[in-house]
Amino acid sequence: MSTEIKNTLLHDWHLKNGANMAAFGEYDMPLWYPLGVKGEHLAVIRSAGLFDTSHMAAMTVQGAEARNLLQHCFSKDLERCLGLKKTPLVEGRSVYGLFLNQQSHVLDDSIVSQVSDSLYLVVVNAGMGTMLTEHLGRHDEGMQVEITDLTDRLGKIDIQGPNSAKILKKLIRDPKGVFEDFPYFSFKGWFEDGAGVAETVTLNDSTPVLLSRTGYTGEFGFEIFVRPEKLVTLWQELLVAGEEYSLEPCGLAARDSLRAGAVLPLSHQDIGDWPFSETPWPFALAEKAESGGFTKQFLGADALLSSETKEYTLPFAGYDPRKMPVSKSSFVMDEAGRRIGIILTCATDMAIDRVKENIVSIATPVTAGRPEGFAAKGLSCGFIKVDRKLTTGDVVLLTDGKRKIKVEIRQDIRPDRTARRAMREML
């Protein structure tokens, strides 16, 4: 893997607009802009934020046996994954899952989208395109399938927050038609002309885009895939279109605090090169069959079924905004002071606070328990990996040997997230 630091096509824009930059997954990326991470985090909850996510990698898996290859390598059962009835993945729908190795260690997490019977888009994390292209290539023996690494060949912008559709509709043709029948984890269009996609989505200047109702903030919004040469223009057009909604460019720090509050794992930090066993994300795996195994055989399944669970990954939330940095010297203690595990993520969700026993968000309706005049100071939150099973409500301490922070094991963190809201409520 090259250690050279790369730039996305928006790098100049980030610098010109005062972003605080840092290296992330081989790319020099904005952490925050002059507004600051708190303002960016709150903008996504209240209205909308714009994220440069072109550092993320993608692949296409194409050919008569593309589905078979994914069924073998991807943790979700594509024949049983949609909705409550667990129906097969179909054209225009996407599913979240994992690529595991034989030992059930996580190579990366991914969203797989079915473009057609013989074409799938596989979106993975920054820097992972080459590794996963090679990984899939090692398992496609004798299959009629072609895997193409799209790293740096695809521009990607995420618009996230409740006003995302109102902003986006100004820039696309036939917004009424496009936004009709557009549930969570579905997509429309393709980022190049052709490709045999039934439904196309184009910007007002005829540029084709792939519009996906996904993202990684827990809030309503879209991921927009576009040809690289259109990326900067689209970014600027979105910011202009979003002015009346106070759309804010957002950096990776806000993305991290938003996803932590939404209980979403960061690959290679919360899930990674260790067995994927007891986690808050069992939905990333195939369904369990009545026999006790999974509904399909896939890479890592045997290890998942046979391994004895020794580690438990759990979400937590603190009682104030204080964090414990993840470092070699920080760890998790039980209330008696015994070391029981490590901290995977510790961030501050600045949109939430505690009201008596409950966590309330600035987005929580007054009728659902948000007090009048509620102002959130923020709560630390994230994930720990411990050597014993803990239950919701248990209290543990995060420490670096000096400072101690009391946190509570939670099932969920930020309430009243908008990601799954019906499209008709968001226009």
Add this chain to the structure above:
Amino acid sequence: MKEISELNLPEDLRYTKDHEWAKVTGDTVKIGISDYAQDQLGDIVFVELPAVGDNFDQGGEFGTLESVKAVSELYCPMDGEVVAVNEALEDSPELLNEDPYGGWIAELKPADSSQLEQLLDRDAYLELLKGE
């Protein structure tokens, strides 16, 4: 992020290599963090203040600042006793971002005023920043 030329670095303060400032006001010295520090840290979400009456040695940890990016220790720029803390920071830690020189953190009664002379003046601090 601010360019060095955009930083506000008042002439009448002394600075430390840990990006704090110290200002003499009569018998006592007020301590805070520099514009550079607040810009690098980003939004400050929590300030752990020392207690009035605590004594610290020069270089001793007298509190912590939590930003979205990191938790940073505050180091006492000189030996002394804490005579006051800026309690407004408990509810509004963002004051340190908004006005790092108005938003002082603690006030010390120095044990040895000559230690102030060991701190950097504006020009020396600017040189240090250019090297960062």
